[in-house]
Amino acid sequence: MTRRHLTFHCEGDILAATLDEASGTDGLLIVSGGNETRAGAFSGQSHLAARIAAKGYPVLRFDRRGVGDSSGQNRGFRESREDILAALAAFRDQCPNVSRIVAFGNCDAASALMLMRGDGCDALVLSNPWTFEDEADDAYALPPPEAIRARYWAKLRNPAEWLRLLRGQVNLSRLRQGLGAAAARSAGPTGLAQEMAKGLDGATKPYAILIAGNDRTGLAFDRFWTTHGNLQQGPVYRCPGASHAYLEPHAAEWLEAQVMAMLQG
Structure with a gap:
């Protein structure tokens, strides 16, 4: 496996990316959540990319505009559609053998993929999607x-x-x-959650939803989706004892298995 760094353009800005090369025709695009760099929390995404590539699947990670090594203004996940589309184009340019791309996003990266209906992707792995209306919500608030x-x-x-x-x-x-x-009574779905559900309903590709059992963000989405989502379209998988970034050894293995299942599907 070879790991190399590269850049690509997005609406006049230069975005930084890391490619773990492999010979497979199915590839994984990792979309970072929040303001995390492409390495992920405690380099979790970097480690995941290495393990997936070692199994024969190329993996591209990138920093969206205004984050990490990328230039431009950080516009947040709601305005990241063009960043993701540019990353998909760069992936296909760098790996012309890749004919199918699975996109993986955790937290608001999953939300971004849902809002854009997964356009340009062939399948989606959506982990702990962010449904809170305001990004400044108290991160330590109680679960649902x-x-x-x-x-x-x-x-x-x-x-x-x-x-x-x-x-x-x-x-x-x-x-x-x-x-x-x-x-307390459960709050109704936010406008963001409804937008995400509508976007996913408009998607025409397979997807899987992953929920970390100890994560407030994932539990909030799980509550919304089991009440308002289309459970016939995409399955929901839950990992007991997992934190938001799947840092526990059993959770990291579980996450890798879920991503591999979609890549092999």
Whole structure:
């Protein structure tokens, strides 16, 4: 496997990318979420790219405009369509043997792919899509009420948790806060979530949705999708105990397996 760095143009700006070369005719485009660089959190995307390429599938990662090594203004995920299309064109130019491209995005990168209906891609792997209306929402806010209720129900069935309560090892203030949140009614879908669902309904390609079991962003989308999404079109896969970036060893292996399943499909 050879890893090399390259640049390509997008509406007058220069975007930086990394290509892990391989001989396969199916390739993976990794779209970074948030303001992360193409390496991903703790180099998670870099490691994923190396493992996928070692199995024979070329992988391209890139920094969108205004992020990392790319020039231009950071316009956010809602305005990243042209960046993604330019990356797809560069991928095909650099790897003319590639006839099919699967795009993988985590967090608002998944949202961006949904909003653009996956145009230019042949299949989508959408992980923990971001549905919060404002990017400045408190990142440490409580998960959806359904997730909190499920967590407390699991604790009620665990004798060790009752012992912790009797021994005074439970923060009662946080417990009251959690119980109040669990009793709250679920909020309705945001306008962004509805836009994403509409975009995905308009997509004409296979996709899979991945949810990390310990991630607030993923749980919020899961709640919305099971109520409002088209479950007949694309399956939802859940990884228990996984954080947002799938940093746990079992979660990293699970993520790789899901991506490989779509590449081989």
